[in-house]
Amino acid sequence: MSLMETIIDVPLEHEKNVFGQFDAYVKIIERTLAVTIIVRDGEIKLIGENENVVKAKSVFMNLLELSKRGNVITEQNVSYALSLSQDNKEAAIVEIDQDLICHTISGKPIKPKTLGQKSYVDFIRKKMITFGIGPAGTGKTYLAMAMAVTAFKNDDVGKIILTRPAIEAGEKLGFLPGDLQSKVDPYLRPLYDALYQIMGAEGYLKNTEKGLIEVAPLAYMRGRTLENAFIILDEAQNTTPAQMKMFLTRIGFGSKVVITGDLSQKDLPAGTQSGLDVAVKVLSKIEDIGFAYLTGQDVVRHPLVQKIVMAYESYESKLSKAEVKQEKYARRGPKGISIKNSDKGYRRKR
Numbered sequence: 001m002s003l004m005e006t007i008i009d010v011p012l013e014h015e016k017n018v019f020g021q022f023d024a025y026v027k028i029i030e031r032t033l034a035v036t037i038i039v040r041d042g043e044i045k046l047i048g049e050n051e052n053v054v055k056a057k058s059v060f061m062n063l064l065e066l067s068k069r070g071n072v073i074t075e076q077n078v079s080y081a082l083s084l085s086q087d088n089k090e091a092a093i094v095e096i097d098q099d100l101i102c103h104t105i106s107g108k109p110i111k112p113k114t115l116g117q118k119s120y121v122d123f124i125r126k127k128m129i130t131f132g133i134g135p136a137g138t139g140k141t142y143l144a145m146a147m148a149v150t151a152f153k154n155d156d157v158g159k160i161i162l163t164r165p166a167i168e169a170g171e172k173l174g175f176l177p178g179d180l181q182s183k184v185d186p187y188l189r190p191l192y193d194a195l196y197q198i199m200g201a202e203g204y205l206k207n208t209e210k211g212l213i214e215v216a217p218l219a220y221m222r223g224r225t226l227e228n229a230f231i232i233l234d235e236a237q238n239t240t241p242a243q244m245k246m247f248l249t250r251i252g253f254g255s256k257v258v259i260t261g262d263l264s265q266k267d268l269p270a271g272t273q274s275g276l277d278v279a280v281k282v283l284s285k286i287e288d289i290g291f292a293y294l295t296g297q298d299v300v301r302h303p304l305v306q307k308i309v310m311a312y313e314s315y316e317s318k319l320s321k322a323e324v325k326q327e328k329y330a331r332r333g334p335k336g337i338s339i340k341n342s343d344k345g346y347r348r349k350r
Contacts, residue, residue: 004053008044008060014067015042018060025063025078029056032082055085062093069097070109076300080114083297089115101146102153105200110146116298117143123290124258129251131236131280132260134294135309137301140260141234145194147258148230152212157230157256159212162191164234165243166217188215191234218243227252236261236276238268244275264316 010018019026023039030037035048035056044060046053059081063073071077081093096118101110112118117139123130124147132140148160192215195204207213218239233239233247236259251257261276268274283289296313299306 002050003048004050005045005047006053006057008046008057008064010042010044010060010064012042014064017067017073018063020073020075020078025073025075028075028078029059029082033059033085058091059085062091065094066097071097076113076306079306080297084115101143102150102198104198105196105203110143110198112143113139113300114298116292116294117300120292120294121147123292124256127290128255128288129248129257129259130290130292131276131283132258132292132294133263133276133280134292134298135262135264135296135313137299137305137309138294139298139300140262140294141190141232142194144232144234144258144260145191146198148232149195149198151230151256157254158228159214159230160207161226161229161231162188162195162213162215162234163218163221163232163247164188164191165236165238166219188217191215191232218247221250222246224250225252226250226255228254229256231255231257233257233259234261236279237263237266237274239275240268241273241275241278244279248279264312 019039020028026037026039026044029035033048033052033056035046035052037056038045038047046056046060048056059078062081063077066077067073077093084092092115096112096115099112099118099121101112101121103109112121116134120130120132120140121143123132124144132144134140145162148157148162151157152160192204195213195215199207204213208215218233229252231251236244238261239247247259248257259276259279263274263276266274280291284291296306296310299309
């Protein structure tokens with residue numbers, strides 16, 4: 001392919017945001033797309049193969065547009081713009097940025113940051129029940145909380161109900177001190193953290209006292225009918241099939257439900273089936289239920305978290321393939337004869 005050269009003008013006030021500290025973002029783009037980038041006096045000169053230069057230019061233009069919209073460019077923005085450039089979808093990053101959900105108590109805008117998150121938010125708007133399924137760091141709970149607070153402030157619902165199963169993450173904590181609320185608070189802390197950030201501690205406490213915001217373990221849901229409420233079930237992979245069915249049958253008129261979970265991080269006892277697994281199989285064809293599947297590309301925490309998630313996904317994929325092969329081998333005899341047809345406790349086929 002032929003080499004090409006192009007120049008992009010970057011306004012002085014956006015240079016630091018687009019280039020990153022010590023031109024860190026420039027180096028990432030240069031390394032990923034195999035182009036030479038020269039930064040000088042508010043200009044970027046791109047040199048490289050035709051296709052790579054076009055991609056690099058598009059990435060810079062989109063980052064510049066994000067900066068002009070008032071966003072603080074992060075490494076996650078750069079990495080995601082680069083990943084979209086491989087599919088020629090880098091323009092989508094600006095379209096995603098146009099979807100403002102709400103602002104935090106400190107005035108920070110909350111928006112979806114990836115195509116997966118945008119699809120997830122759209123499902124919540126359109127469907128009565130939405131399942132958000134994906135690995136840690138993809139914003140499942142946080143975006144659902146932002147949507148809940150927005151619906152509450154707009155009077156679309158009368159209250160917010162947040163719940164999750166009270167299960168330890170792979171260890172037994174024993175008896176916890178204090179009253180019942182003190183015992184369950186550690187399990188619900190991630191929900192409190194998100195609420196404080198979006199609504200503020202004072203707003204949360206005021207609405208909690210009025211009974212308009214409720215945070216409770218899943219076990220407290222039995223026997224209730226939840227009407228005119230925005231209900232979030234977090235960590236749904238740790239529900240049993242009976243618990244999931246119980247929760248889904250609590251929903252009344254005027255309610256919206258979001259169920260989040262990570263199928264790769266189950267804390268249920270060995271041999272116990274996950275209610276989320278069963279729900280995906282049973283409910284996938286019901287029209288008013290949406291399933292948003294997030295992946296490692298949708299991780300919006302530190303870039304290292306994305307690498308960790310993808311490494312585990314690759315490892316688990318190889319492991320599952322090896323288990324399938326092992327199971328097939330176990331079903332067959334040494335010369336490819338089915339064990340059922342051998343005389344080891346089975347009747348031979350005639």
